[in-house]
Amino acid sequence: MNKSLIFIPLLFLAACGDQKSSQEETESTGYMKTVYAQCNNPDILEVETTIDGYIEVEYLCEGKRYEVGILDDEMLFLESNASQTEVPFGKIKEKLSKKYEGWKLEEFSKVKTNDTSYIKVEIFKEGIEQNIYFTNDGEKYKVKTPNKDHHIDYAAIEESESFQVENYNFYQPDSIYEMPDILREISGITRSDHNSVYAIQDELGVIFEYNFDQRKITQTIRFTDVGDFEDIARMDDLLYVLRSDGNIFVNNLKTKTLAFERMIQTNSLDIEGLFYQNDSLYLVCKGPSFDKPESSRMIYKTSANRFIKPTPYLEIKIPELRKYISEHYPEINSVNLQFNPSAIARHPITGSLFILSAEDQMISIYQNKKLINVIPLSPEVYYKPEGLEFHENGDLLISTEGDKKGINMASIFYLKYR
Known part of the structure; x- marks a missing residue:
């Protein structure tokens, strides 16, 4: 009986050791390298592989929420929350009121890619959510789809x-x-x-x-x-x-x-x-x-x-x-x-x-x-x-x-x- 009690914790500790080693190895390679390039000490909230074939990592860095898209260990985009004062709020609200009457503004985000940046606006109505995109000066913006087959000509x-x-x-x-x-x-x-x-x-x-x-x-x-x-x-x-x-x-x-x-x-x-x-x-x-x-x-x-x-x-x-x-x-x-x-x-x-x-x-x-x-x-x-x-x-x-x-x-x- 005593032998069993001692043996189980030893197995548990060994398993924990293997898990920690595996986790450290994962974090030092692959998509985590891209995350660490943006934040030295990220608090990972969620990791998801999208239908488009790229990885999305949501994390906190110094108390602020970020989301990064990664394909083949390269950053596709980096998204972070923004306040109304950081975006051309009046211009965006005016444009939304014309086409999206009755929709409510929920959240603003700033999005940065390797070659540009833009604003994402989350709106909702009767349980339906939708994202609308604008340039940094408040004009409508068409976002390019991240392409998992980007190597295909x-x-x-x-x-x-x-x-x-x-x-x-x-x-x-x-x-x-x-x-x-x-x-x-x-x-x-x-x-x-x-x-x-x-x-x-x-x-x-x-x-x-x-x-x-x-x-x-x-x-x-x-x-x-x-x-x-x-x-x-x-x-x-x-x-x-x-x-x-x-x-x-x-x-x-x-x-x-x-x-x-x-x-x-x-x-x-x-x-x-x-x-x-x-x-x-x-x-x-x-x-x-x-x-x-x-x-x-x-x-x-x-x-x-x-x-x-x-x-x-x-x-x-x-x-x-x-x-x-x-x-x-x-x-x-x-x-x-x-x-x-x-x-x-x-x-x-x-x-x-x-x-x-x-x-x-x-x-x-x-x-x-x-x-x-x-x-x-x-x-x-x-x-x-x-x-x-x-x-x-x-x-x-x-x-x-x-x-x-x-x-x-x-x-x-x-x-x-x-």
């Missing part, structure tokens, strides 16, 4: 034959429509007419009609409460909304009511993409199916009227995508490519099937169920692309979610077919 990709053959200016969209705050998590779009789209967002059971000419939401149709809604498709006067578990809500546009809902059973738990064509619905799964290898993603097909058990339509083979990328885009390291689809649509002129992956920021293109092309999307343009839709003339719409920081605004990009 997208200019070279843009000039490649594989990229050019699709006849879209992917890196310079013809029009960009910033979404209102309620659509920050826009997850799917389908065409209403040439000047408007129906859109959904992740969390609310509401269909939004957005008009491009007026640049605003012109209609809402509520069909249920909260959920995880991933895509939307249209057949005449019916709108199909897909929930990630396979439940489809069918809405009548004439009566603006929920007609019915059906559960579609597939061999995957996470269904992200949906589109309609010729009385059929096509569903694309984000993750692997139970009866398929981990390195494949399935597209299923079912009747849009009878909702019979869906049948396999196309198998997306990730090794095939990796091979294509390594052969046609040597600038991209495709070893870790997962290709988890987020949207699907068919080109009305060529008949090609476009499949979008938000996580990989990439479109794979299939003709007659065979892979014919891959288009890497620049993360500086497309933050988290979740939606695809075509106009009848071949013009392409891509929707992307925004981030909570307000650096990347939720948007719909309009690309003309050339």
Whole structure:
């Protein structure tokens, strides 16, 4: 008994010693070197790896809060709290009152990068928070997205034959429509007419009609409460909304009511993409199916009227995508490519099937169920692309979610077919 009592503390002390040694080693290498370059004795509050692939470290230095962004052990930005007296408060307040009526000012921060500095303003309204950015003299400022793939030469990709053959200016969209705050998590779009789209967002059971000419939401149709809604498709006067578990809500546009809902059973738990064509619905799964290898993603097909058990339509083979990328885009390291689809649509002129992956920021293109092309999307343009839709003339719409920081605004990009 006494032996056990002595032995346990010894183990505990040894473990603590190893932990301290490991901690000291971590702090003396990697991203902590960047933190120490800004503050000799930081009190670390939080360390987080963002969706963009860089590290954020929040810390206190001499009682003041800082946040530093780090990529490849280099500082991207350094943010610190600021008071109203340190910023052009009157000018900023005047600009915000015009576009953000009813929003309340919450906090000011000064942000410094390697080549510039600017002001971040946090505002909120009815539980929604948003960040707005200004220059040091109070003018509106557009922040560049920290790019985890900064080593990739997208200019070279843009000039490649594989990229050019699709006849879209992917890196310079013809029009960009910033979404209102309620659509920050826009997850799917389908065409209403040439000047408007129906859109959904992740969390609310509401269909939004957005008009491009007026640049605003012109209609809402509520069909249920909260959920995880991933895509939307249209057949005449019916709108199909897909929930990630396979439940489809069918809405009548004439009566603006929920007609019915059906559960579609597939061999995957996470269904992200949906589109309609010729009385059929096509569903694309984000993750692997139970009866398929981990390195494949399935597209299923079912009747849009009878909702019979869906049948396999196309198998997306990730090794095939990796091979294509390594052969046609040597600038991209495709070893870790997962290709988890987020949207699907068919080109009305060529008949090609476009499949979008938000996580990989990439479109794979299939003709007659065979892979014919891959288009890497620049993360500086497309933050988290979740939606695809075509106009009848071949013009392409891509929707992307925004981030909570307000650096990347939720948007719909309009690309003309050339």
